[in-house]
Amino acid sequence: MNPVATPFFFYALAAVAVLSAIAVIVRRNPVHSAIALIFTLLSLAGLYLMLYAPFVAGVQIILYVGGIVVLFLFVIMLINIDRMQREYQFNKQWLVALLATAVLGALFVAVYVKGQSIFPHNAVRFLEEKNTQEVGKMLYVDYLLPFEIASLLLLVAIVGAVVMAKKRI
Amino acid sequence: MSDFLNYLNSNLTPGQAGAYLWVVIYIFIIFAAVSVAVIAMNWLERKILAHMQVRLGPMRVGPHGLLQPIADAVKLLIKEDIIPAGADKLVFWMAPVVVVITAFTTYIVIPFGPTHAVTDMNIGILFMLGVASLGTLGIIMAGWASNSHYPLLGSLRSSAQMVSYEVAMGMAVVSAVLMTSLTGAGVYGIGPAGGEAIGTLSMIEIVRAQMNQQVWFIFKFFPLGLIAFFVFAVAMVAETNRAPFDLPEAESELTAGFHTEYSGFRWSLFFLAEYAAMIAVSSIAVTLWLGGWLRPFPHWLSGDAWDTAFSFFPALTFFVLAGMALRTTVRMPKHPYFKIQKTGLGVFGLVLGGIGLVLLVPQVRDRIQDIYWFSIKVAAFMYLYIWYRGTFPRYRFDQLMKLGWKFMIPTGIGVLIATALVGVL
Numbered sequence: 001m002n003p004v005a006t007p008f009f010f011y012a013l014a015a016v017a018v019l020s021a022i023a024v025i026v027r028r029n030p031v032h033s034a035i036a037l038i039f040t041l042l043s044l045a046g047l048y049l050m051l052y053a054p055f056v057a058g059v060q061i062i063l064y065v066g067g068i069v070v071l072f073l074f075v076i077m078l079i080n081i082d083r084m085q086r087e088y089q090f091n092k093q094w095l096v097a098l099l100a101t102a103v104l105g106a107l108f109v110a111v112y113v114k115g116q117s118i119f120p121h122n123a124v125r126f127l128e129e130k131n132t133q134e135v136g137k138m139l140y141v142d143y144l145l146p147f148e149i150a151s152l153l154l155l156v157a158i159v160g161a162v163v164m165a166k167k168r169i
Numbered sequence: 170m171s172d173f174l175n176y177l178n179s180n181l182t183p184g185q186a187g188a189y190l191w192v193v194i195y196i197f198i199i200f201a202a203v204s205v206a207v208i209a210m211n212w213l214e215r216k217i218l219a220h221m222q223v224r225l226g227p228m229r230v231g232p233h234g235l236l237q238p239i240a241d242a243v244k245l246l247i248k249e250d251i252i253p254a255g256a257d258k259l260v261f262w263m264a265p266v267v268v269v270i271t272a273f274t275t276y277i278v279i280p281f282g283p284t285h286a287v288t289d290m291n292i293g294i295l296f297m298l299g300v301a302s303l304g305t306l307g308i309i310m311a312g313w314a315s316n317s318h319y320p321l322l323g324s325l326r327s328s329a330q331m332v333s334y335e336v337a338m339g340m341a342v343v344s345a346v347l348m349t350s351l352t353g354a355g356v357y358g359i360g361p362a363g364g365e366a367i368g369t370l371s372m373i374e375i376v377r378a379q380m381n382q383q384v385w386f387i388f389k390f391f392p393l394g395l396i397a398f399f400v401f402a403v404a405m406v407a408e409t410n411r412a413p414f415d416l417p418e419a420e421s422e423l424t425a426g427f428h429t430e431y432s433g434f435r436w437s438l439f440f441l442a443e444y445a446a447m448i449a450v451s452s453i454a455v456t457l458w459l460g461g462w463l464r465p466f467p468h469w470l471s472g473d474a475w476d477t478a479f480s481f482f483p484a485l486t487f488f489v490l491a492g493m494a495l496r497t498t499v500r501m502p503k504h505p506y507f508k509i510q511k512t513g514l515g516v517f518g519l520v521l522g523g524i525g526l527v528l529l530v531p532q533v534r535d536r537i538q539d540i541y542w543f544s545i546k547v548a549a550f551m552y553l554y555i556w557y558r559g560t561f562p563r564y565r566f567d568q569l570m571k572l573g574w575k576f577m578i579p580t581g582i583g584v585l586i587a588t589a590l591v592g593v594l
Binding site: 029031032035038054055057058059061062065066067069070073074077078129131132133136 | 257259260263290291292295296298299300302303305306309310312313321325328329332335368370
């Protein structure tokens with residue numbers, strides 16, 4: 001199936017992602033920030049779909065939006081936000097921030113100019129129908145050791161959280 | 170125009186064929202069908218619960234309460250729309266919208282037949298699980314935006330329960346997906362040995378795998394398919410906050426939980442989303458374990474004669490329903506006050522009979538088969554939902570969480586490991 005109206009969808013999704021990301025840091029109410037984060041992550045999932053990576057898009061929705069943002073909202077809802085809503089959202093570090101943004105921008109420009117081979121129209125495209133199978137093969141055959149190490153890290157984190165939250169060990 | 174009608178001859182879903190207008194038409198049809206199903210579920214739930222509790226249920230509004238859902242809908246629409254003081258208006262408005270959108274988006278990949286789906290994503294089941302997990306966000310937003318204690322507690326409990334049982338659902342789903350790629354020609358020797366073993370996440374391909382392996386996955390690797398189905402069946406009831414896992418929205422415990430402060434049309438959106446999610450999650454169960462659109466015994470009782478015999482079932486169902494309606498018409502009390510109800514029910518019975526007759530026409534009979542068997546299986550699950558509500562007492566919240574984390578998840582992981590072991594032997 002041929003892609004349809006690709007520039008339109010790209011610009012729309014990118015605009016939603018950027019605007020929501022700005023809303024995350026600008027809104028005083030943390031719940032509004034979390035909801036703006038949801039929109040950012042969903043538009044990122046859409047962009048992954050446009051890059052012919054449906055598995056990553058699906059996993060992004062399940063894990064990030066359906067898991068991590070839910071946890072964020074749990075924590076936010078259980079704390080008192082009245083005090084936070086009166087705080088001004090920006091601190092006095094704008095000089096350092098400007099410096100960091102300039103460096104990051106220079107990095108992006110360098111990647112765009114020198115790294116043409118990583119962009120989608122130049123990249124090797126795998127079959128979209130076999131995307132999940134290919135990812136599975138790579139995870140479990142080529143990169144098995146990093147995969148197991150990552151899962152061990154997650155196990156350590158879970159055990160640590162349970163130990164810290166228990167009343168009696 | 171001929172391009173437009175050309176799609177009907179092709180053997181693909183509209184998404185695959187790139188026929189966008191047909192995609193929109195399918196979406197409208199699904200939306201209308203699900204709305205009618207939710208209305209029917211409302212009436213059926215009250216009547217069936219009532220009959221299980223040895224009482225009659227709604228009898229006055231139409232003949233045997235058939236117009237009760239319409240009365241309920243009108244009542245909800247004309248109710249005053251109250252927003253609590255101090256509620257966050259944007260989030261309060263957005264919560265039911267999010268829940269309804271996520272409930273209905275899952276219908277894109279549900280396969281009513283080999284080509285009767287809006288589209289066939291190759292990550293079908295992953296997409297459905299992901300979008301179902303987005304519904305949790307709507308509930309959290311609803312509880313928080315109401316600026317009130319009961320909704321906050323209800324929404325926290327409800328979302329904690331949904332997140333816990335999503336893990337169990339995922340384990341069961343993964344073991345079913347694993348079965349698509351294991352032809353099991355070893356220990357269990359099911360199906361044509363040496364058939365193709367393609368693992369897939371696409372819903373239509375999962376049903377095709379059941380067709381090729383000649384076994385519904387609920388019966389595959391005997392106890393394992395059944396246990397995985399059992400884990401999913403319990404987790405799906407908990408996922409949709411239905412009895413016996415409905416503590417977050419129980420009237421006696423939390424005064425309606427997260428949707429306490431929602432009145433009128435907003436509440437009906439939550440109701441619609443809950444029932445639509447029930448139907449969606451039941452269709453996952455039907456697709457993964459009960460063979461989707463396949464009729465019973467497609468290989469054991471195969472051949473043209475059996476195909477024709479099974480193809481009379483849709484018409485037969487409608488004739489049975491029409492028969493029940495007409496019998497009730499005849500047995501109505503012979504009092505002038507009941508004349509309108511009697512004529513109404515008689516007309517309803519005749520309409521059902523007419524639909525049954527239409528379903529006897531051979532062309533219609535061929536095309537309606539897949540949709541009918543799928544719908545009948547989902548309807549069985551709906552009946553089971555209502556049965557559970559009428560039978561089981563409610564789980565206390567800590568019992569619920571203990572069941573989810575200490576029983577369902579280990580069982581799911583165990584089934585997954587056992588399936589993988591048995592499959593490669």
